[in-house]
Amino acid sequence: xxxxxxxxxxxxxxxxxxxxxxxxxxxxxxxxxxxxxxxxxxxxxxxxxxxxxxxxxxxxxxxxxxxxxxxxxxxxxxxxxxxxxxxxxxxxxxxxxxxxxxxxxxxxxxxxxxxxxxxxxxxxxxxxxxxxxxxxxxxxxxxxxxxxxxxxxxxxxxxxxxxxxxxxxxxxxxxxxxxxxxxxxxxxxxxxxxxxxxxxxxxxxxxxxxxxxxxxxxxxxxxxxxxxxxxxxxxxxxxxxxxxxxxxxxxxxxxxxxxxxxxxxxxxxxxxxxxxxxxxxxxxxxxxxxxxxxxxxxxxxxxxxxxxxxxxxxxxxxxxxxxxxxxxxxxxxxxxxxxxxxxxxxxxxxxxxxxxxxxxxxxxxxxxxxxxxxxxxxxxxxxxxxxxxxxxxxxxxxxxxxxxxxxxxxxxxxxxxxxxxxxxxxxxxxxxxxxxxxxxxxxxxxxxxxxxxxxxxxxxxx
Ligand code: SF4
Numbered sequence: 223x224x225x226x227x228x229x230x231x232x233x234x235x236x237x238x239x240x241x242x243x244x245x246x247x248x249x250x251x252x253x254x255x256x257x258x259x260x261x262x263x264x265x266x267x268x269x270x271x272x273x274x275x276x277x278x279x280x281x282x283x284x285x286x287x288x289x290x291x292x293x294x295x296x297x298x299x300x301x302x303x304x305x306x307x308x309x310x311x312x313x314x315x316x317x318x319x320x321x322x323x324x325x326x327x328x329x330x331x332x333x334x335x336x337x338x339x340x341x342x343x344x345x346x347x348x349x350x351x352x353x354x355x356x357x358x359x360x361x362x363x364x365x366x367x368x369x370x371x372x373x374x375x376x377x378x379x380x381x382x383x384x385x386x387x388x389x390x391x392x393x394x395x396x397x398x399x400x401x402x403x404x405x406x407x408x409x410x411x412x413x414x415x416x417x418x419x420x421x422x423x424x425x426x427x428x429x430x431x432x433x434x435x436x437x438x439x440x441x442x443x444x445x446x447x448x449x450x451x452x453x454x455x456x457x458x459x460x461x462x463x464x465x466x467x468x469x470x471x472x473x474x475x476x477x478x479x480x481x482x483x484x485x486x487x488x489x490x491x492x493x494x495x496x497x498x499x500x501x502x503x504x505x506x507x508x509x510x511x512x513x514x515x516x517x518x519x520x521x522x523x524x525x526x527x528x529x530x531x532x533x534x535x536x537x538x539x540x541x542x543x544x545x546x547x548x549x550x551x552x553x554x555x556x557x558x559x560x561x562x563x564x565x566x567x568x569x570x571x572x573x574x575x576x577x578x579x580x581x582x583x584x585x586x587x588x589x590x591x592x593x594x595x596x597x598x599x600x601x602x603x604x605x606x607x608x609x610x611x612x613x614x615x616x617x618x619x620x621x622x623x624x625x626x627x628x629x630x631x632x633x634x635x636x637x638x639x640x641x642x643x644x645x646x647x648x649x650x651x652x653x654x655x656x657x658x659x660x661x662x663x664x665x666x667x668x669x670x671x672x673x674x675x676x677x678x679x680x681x682x683x684x
Contacts, residue, residue, distance in 0.1 A: 225551065227615075228580040232545035242378050243368070243546045247537040253481030254534060254590065261473075261483065272470050273594030276528035279428075279463055280519060286428040286461045287510070293431025297493030300507045304455075307337035307513050314339065314420070314453060315346055317507060321451060323348060323417040327409075329435070329442035330354035331422025332370060332531055333455045333511050335553045336566075339420070350420070351412045353441035355405050362389045368547030368555060371479045371533035376546050409441070419445030419503065423456035424530070425471060426508075429464045432492055433508065436475065436485035443487060452494070452503035457511050459527040471530060474592035478532035514566040523600045526561045528593040535587035535597060541580050550577060557587035561600045571607075576615035578604035638671035645669050 226234075258265040279286050291301050304310035318326065326343065328334065328350055340361070343350045352361040356373040360366060363385050367373030374382070383396035392404050421442050425434040433454055435442045446452045462468060476482045495502030518527055536542045536556030547555030552563035552574060560581060564574040578601040587597040608615065614622075627634050645668050649661045 226549075227576055228541070228545050228549045231549040232541075235544075235546060235549075238378065239376050239546060240544060243375050244543040246372065246375050247539075247543050250481055251534070251537045251590070254478055254537070257477050257481045257483070261477070268470065268474060269592050269594045272474050272530075272592055273528060275462065275467050275470065276530075276593050277525065279461055280459065280524060280527050283458065283461070283519065286463060287458060290426050290428040290431060290461050291510075293428060294426070294433075294493075294508055295431075297431045298506070299431065299433075299493050300505070302507060302509045304509050304511050304513070310337045310455060310509055310511050310513065311339060311342040313509055314455065315342065315348070317451075317453060318343070318348055318418060319346070321418070323451065325412075325416045326350040326418050326420055327353050327413050327416040327445045327449075328357075328420040329422070329437060329445050330357050330373070331420070331455060332553065333422050333457050334420065335367060336513060337455070337511070339455070351409070351416070353409050353412070353439075353445055354437065355402065355439060358405055358409065359385065362391075366548065367553075369533055369536055370531045370554065370556075370558070376548065409444075413444045413448055416445075416449055418451040418453065419449045420453045420455065421445060423454045423460055423508070424475065425468060426456060426461050427463075427465045427468060428461050430492075432465065432490045434468060434472070435489045435491065436472070436487065438480065438482075438486045440487045443489060446491075446503055447501050450504050452491075452506045453509065454491075454507070455509045455511055457513075458515050459529075471592075475530050475532055478534040478590065478592040514568050517568060518562075518565045521565065522603055523561060523565055525595050526558070526565065526597075526600055528595050529558055529562070530593055531558075532592055534590040534592065538586040538590045540582055540584065540586075545580070550580075552577075557581065557597045557601070558595075561597060561604060564604060572611065572613040575604070575608040575611075575613040578602075578608070579615060635672065635675070638675075641671045642669055 262268055294301050302313055304313055324347070326348060328340070330352070334340070340350045340352070352358045354373070357367065359377065359382055360373050365374075369375040379396040379398055379401065382401055383394050386392055386401060386404060387394045391408060392400070395401070419442075421435055423433045424436050426432070427434070433456070435454075437443075462471060472484065472488060476485045479485075491506070494504055494506040515527060518524060533556070535558050536547065539557050542556040547559070549555065550559045550563060552559055552567075554562050560577040564571050564577055567574050581598070581601050583598045583601065585598050588595065591597065627637055649658055652658045652661065
């Protein structure tokens with residue numbers, strides 16, 4: 223994971239990478255606006271409704287969790303709870319090991335990224351192959367996803383073609399269709415050789431216990447079909463109260479994430495394979511992951527748990543477009559990550575407390591969020607928390623002297639008047655080299671520190 227603060231990371235980002243991220247994010251943002259305006263008379267009303275449903279669910283999460291667990295069990299699903307990443311990893315490894323599983327196929331899941339499941343399984347001799355094309359490319363490159371929906375937004379097809387060549391998946395060919403066909407052939411054999419399928423879950427209906435999974439490649443279906451065992455790792459916030467609520471979320475998710483009317487494969491999983499079904503897992507386990515979510519629920523930033531992981535806030539964010547997802551030093555990048563990552567970090571909050579400062583507070587993330595999360599407000603709350611806890615971030619270092627000046631009127635007045643001395647300073651005597659260079663070609667207006675106060679005082683007297 224990149225260890226640098228966002229601004230420094232962004233400075234070192236290759237032009238090609240920045241262009242890939244920026245162009246792709248901009249196109250999706252435009253298409254999202256078009257499709258929502260075309261398909262719904264009041265898209266904002268729909269966003270507000272989705273936000274209210276999610277907020278209601280969060281406020282009664284204990285009830286809906288209990289209801290969802292009952293419904294899942296009635297459907298024949300074995301339900302487990304994992305308090306944190308370590309417990310989730312141990313639980314999943316245990317389930318796989320007990321059944322002698324050595325090869326796993328996995329569909330895209332941010333929850334599994336969050337607990338670093340692949341590395342853990344690999345360390346215990348279990349081969350876990352990513353089957354989403356983007357995630358597969360990330361995996362063979364030893365990289366990490368840089369976008370919630372488009373894990374390889376930071377790569378272009380030439381880089382992917384080079385990577386395929388290096389990993390024995392054919393000679394260099396950057397034709398996207400060829401790349402896709404090669405991945406498809408490679409992955410087909412992996413599905414057939416696998417012993418278990420692991421997925422995430424986009425939603426769970428508390429009413430029916432249905433687990434809803436959306437993919438555009440059908441890889442989640444393939445991961446389940448040939449296997450006896452299906453494991454789904456799902457965050458506890460993914461619950462919705464009723465089946466009918468899914469209509470609201472599925473309509474918004476597809477349009478917000480990829481500007482589609484509906485994600486190509488939308489699966490409603492009712493439990494393990496029924497006796498009348500020709501294929502599918504005989505065993506289904508759902509692991510409900512907390513990993514800091516209950517703690518977030520107890521904060522004044524709980525609205526972030528409404529998130530349905532569409533990535534629209536990442537696409538629209540001017541900071542994300544320049545810096546890319548890797549700049550955020552955590553699994554979740556962009557505005558959602560700037561809020562969620564420090565909160566999920568718990569005691570390590572201070573390590574990521576600079577993320578909420580990586581925002582212009584332009585409000586675009588709130589405008590696009592399909593569940594109406596007030597992201598700018600949450601960023602401000604987290605900035606305030608960092609201040610209260612005395613966390614010094616790289617961004618606070620240049621601000622600290624300014625804060626001392628700006629909060630002491632006497633000091634401010636003295637500084638304003640004293641700084642007039644700068645008018646008599648020869649450029650060559652300036653201590654900062656870039657400033658010296660800059661001033662060789664420019665003439666600054668005369669510094670008139672303190673004049674405004676005098677003018678204001680006079681104005682009040684007249
Ligand atoms: S915060 Fe909103 S816009 Fe961002 S990923 Fe989550 S649901 Fe999408």
